[in-house]
Amino acid sequence: MAFALIKLLPQQPKLRFMAYRNWAFPLSVVMMVVSLGVFGALGLNLGIDFRGGTVIEIRTTDGPADVGGIRTQLNQLQFGDVEVQSFGNDTDVLIRIEQQPGGDQAQQAVVERVRAELGDTGIEYRRFEVVGPRVSGELAVAGVIAVLAALGAILVYIWVRFEWQFAIGAIIATVHDVILTLGLFAITGLEFNLSSIAAILTIVGYSLNDTVVVYDRVRENLRRYKKMLIDDLLDLSVNSMLSRTIMTSVTTLIALGSLFLFGGEIIRSFTAAMIWGVLVGTYSSIFVAGPVLIFLKLRPASSAKASDSAEEPETAATSDDGSSKA
């Protein structure tokens, strides 16, 4: 079986990734500033998990739903902010009702009154979700704690396994991804709920996975090429992992794309965030995580300073250099 698509990728790409930092860094900074700006100005479209309130999903069993009619009916109940929208197809309708004043008991009354108003004929009640004020507050706190705890734990792990520059670099790249993902939620108005926290944590995991793979190679090359300039060394490392990075991103995107298209309406915002996260994570492990190591002075930038290390280069390294030029 000699056929293999992978051979179409350049065997040894020599892209100057570190030189690209001249535009990659400003681009990243601009994207982060825009994300944070929109996040600060508009905030997130918080779901009931964090804001409290009621979500009801219904399906009309006798033809397409009259979204406008349902909205008019529900507005008579005076629940304040009521959103009625079509959900996936023309018979499914999602109703969102903001948290009612009067504590947990008051939220329960909402479901009963909506059922009484819309009636039971021709309507299938597919889902009720009611989150009271006490629980929503706790979930919001727990979500923030989870993201911070994950970042902290991973920082410690990388610190232990690598040098401190790597830990800082990985965290910068990860925070970059988290901010851009928050930006996606803020700009698109995608609902931000508990599964969005799950998406962010998975993005953190995925992006770090990518970053660690590159760093692992950087560490190896640092031992192997004692005198190589840091720019060249990082370029070499990123280039040699490039086909892997692309392959893994593609397979993950195939899986996520299938979920996005066929996995149903309920997890669509979750997969949308994940797809964005994989793209951003891949970008950041190449264009952010690598170049950041230069700024963190992992190795002196000039070869004169580096040459004061007296050790002999490993034999494997020299032969590798020779063969790679052939």
Next chain:
Amino acid sequence: MLYFAPWKTALIIAFAILSVVFAMPNAFDEETVETWPDFAPQQRIVLGLDLQGGAHMLLQVERDSLVEDRLEVLRDDVRTALRDERIGYTGLSFQGEAVQLRIRDLDRVGEARTILDALATPVESFTLGQQSPDVTVDVSNDGLARLTLTADGIDARVAQAVDQSIEVIRRRIDQLGTTEPTIQREGQDRVLVQVPGLDDPQRLKDLLQQTAALSFHLLCDEMSVDEALRTRAPAGCELLNSVDEPVQPYLIQSRALIQGDQLADAQPGFDQNTQEAIVQFRFNTSGATTFGQATTENVGLPFAIVLDDEVISAPVIREPILGGSGQISGNFTPELANDLAILLRAGALPADLTIVEERTVGPGLGADSIAAGEIAGVIGAIGVLLFMGLSYGLFGLFANVALFVNVSLILAALSVLGATLTLPGIAGILLTVGMAVDSNVLIFERIREEVRRGRKTIAAIDVGFREALRTILDANITTLIAAVILLQLGSGPVRGFAVTLAIGIVTTVFTAYTMTRLMIALWVKSRRPTALPI
């Protein structure tokens, strides 16, 4: 890296086959699996409520209502204890979480202190792990006495109320005849109730939220109801409304003749004369004695049957009821009588319960989600398998076999562990499929690189594996950390995702280290390749 002892080879292959066997039941429907012989594994993955439909309710025991109840009991205890000793007092009242009063006779303050001290009962302390009083008694020399509920005392009561509530809720839900409800403590003061496959969440809510405290009271004859409405109920009496419309007030004695906790049984039925739906009840032995005595002493007087502070009916005692059984009638529908009987049999809740979170999914949506998850899973998996096969040829095939075993392992682990599969869980599995090939890609790319560096094919494979495994471990542990933290945060859907993600990471590293390596080792052994297929 490429040598496997024969027993290791056998073990890995056996493990792979076993994982497929244990994942098998999930590929068939329940009826088919039941016909399998006993030695075949039959455990299927438990589907989450979002997939099979059902109700998830988080209930909170109301601390304030418990405090209020305890304060009322404490006030009555103080009153009785001081009266028995004929110690005069004034201004018996509630002050926040304390009962306050003033001893009139300053000479007897010391004596009062001893009496009040005796009202405190020791409880298990959460903070110190030892006994501490549930009430602190503070009597100053100027006669001002203050009995304050302690945090330990309230906590102990909350914990007790949660335990009792779980018992009562279990008895009530068992009567609904649904399969395998989950009822468990959540945090300090909450109860999580999950009932799969329930059509009518409203009925469940009604069953959960009704306290169902039944009691029998004599009516107060100290003043007329009208007079009490105009002024206020005299000490020891209270005004309660009737359940029936139009609402009618009753003035009843606060002290109950007998309470519902003495009931031995309650059944719905019909009155033989009026054909009205009723609830027939029977007291236990001691209850029957008390009831018999009370009815004997009060023949000819009306008494009120009170449920949750509302009067169901107020019949006149015509004759002493000595057998300990009787019936309650009150314009019930048959269904209402049935539910009331369930509630009475299951006993009263020790405190008010509030639903603080509700998530109900209808069976239709659940089925749709399963279908969507399956379609997305199959298409995604085929896409990844095709892409790997096309990209890496023979090695891609190896990776695909490893991936198949990997997914079998995840499904087998979920089945055996009895973990719950949710829609986000399916997403987690599919994400693992996408990321699982990563470990294989890392290995293959490393092998290619070693060849480029001038190593011989077999040596390149050997070194490639060794170098790549370190990277795989480092990379996956970081993702595992994120997954474990998600598990800790774990509410419902998020936990389902974290469980499959965490299991998936472990199985991914495992299959890369065993399956892929074994297949390549066997290939190397049989073909002695001089060139890579990639």
